[in-house]
Amino acid sequence: MTDSIMSKAATMEIPINSNGDTGTLPEDDSLEQAAQIHWRLDEKDLQQVMVSGPNLNETSIVSGGYGGAAEGIIPTSSIKDLRLKSRGAGPPLSRSAVSRIACQAVALPGPSMHHSGSGSLAGAEDASRGVAVEKFDIVKKWGLNTYKCTKQMISERFGRGSRTVDLELEAQIEVLRDTKRKYENVLRLARALTNHFYSMVQTQHALGDTFADLSQKSPELRDEFGYNAETQKLLCRNGETLLGAINFFVSSINTLVNKTMEDTLMTIKMYENARLEFDAYRADLEELNMGPRDAATLARIDTAQQQYQIHKEKYERLRGDVTIKLKFLDENKVKVMHKQLLLFHNAISAYFAGNQQQLEQTLKQFNIKLKPPGADKPSWLEEQ
Secondary structure (H helix, E strand, C coil): CCCHHHHHCCCCCCCCCCCCEEEEECCCCCHHHHHHHCCCCCCCCCCCCEEECCCCCCEEEEEEECCCEEEEEEEEHHHHHHHHHHCCCCCCCCHHHHHHHHHHHCCCCHHHHHHHHHHHHHHHHHHHHHHHHHHHHHHHHHHHHHHHHHHHHHHHCCCCCCCCHHHHHHHHHHHHHHHHHHHHHHHHHHHHHHHHHHHHHHHHHHHHHHHHHHCCCCCHHHHHHHHHHHHHHHHHHHHHHHHHHHHHHHHHHHHHHHHHHHHHHHHHHHHHHHHHHHHHHHHHHHHHHCCCHHHHHHHHHHHHHHHHHHHHHEEEEEEEHHHHHHHHHHHHHHHHHHHHHHHHHHHHHHHCCCCCHHCCCCCCCCCCCCCCCCCCCCHHHHHC
């Protein structure tokens, strides 16, 4: 069959001019004679056979014989150039040159483009499907964990389930919560004292201004009004100094209660959640161990054992973190309160004793800098 195809291709005539005339190429190697008369394909040139393509403006090139592996498209303009050159419009072309030009055609394999597009679309669908499956697994695990913890919590509330208890650690946690409540009460009272004392200082300031004004307008009581005006201004200045000390005391207590203690309580909350999860998975494992031992149950027991071990390690790790934080919190609390209580005592004593020098020395001892008068008042631009 191949020999018959080769013989047909060897005698095939092709158009050699614009009028559609056909002919065969001569056997000899005379290029001039080949350019003036006709073309012919012999068996030597069967490696590249030109056949008409599906488009009238294109010509397909099949390399390697009929049904070759490579296929490309040559524009009609290139075929016309070959015809003009064969008619003498340019330098004559040999059979090898014609073959070389034909082989330089750009291959445009259409089906491969469709395969790549469909492949990318399939890859995107697989990726989106994988993300959806992953989210579903996360929701499934969360729902199962929530169900187990809720079941354990209800069992503990009604006294049906057992819980893991560290008596020493639980006592320390309870002491911390009680201490926080008491310190919050001290903080509330100290803020109330600050507000009331600030109002008193403002009243003394206004009273001193009034005495000074009356001293100027009442000649017969100038000295009496003057003495009281100076006294009120002195009290006002000392009161502002005491306010600086009390504000520093309130700020330090607030940091201790609402930041340091709160951070430790957050860790305690995580520890208690881990304890609840640990007991929930422990109870689940115990329930499975008391049931039948078939193949399905053994697989579930193995999975429950793994989850139990994971939550046990988490529980023990958080218990160690709580123990360390409680220890450091106790040390920090003693250090901070020793300093703040000493400051509060010395400042209050110096103020009510009328010892202005001792009061100022107390503030320098604790590195407290007072704000200049009017620093708390917003500027005219901020008031707009």
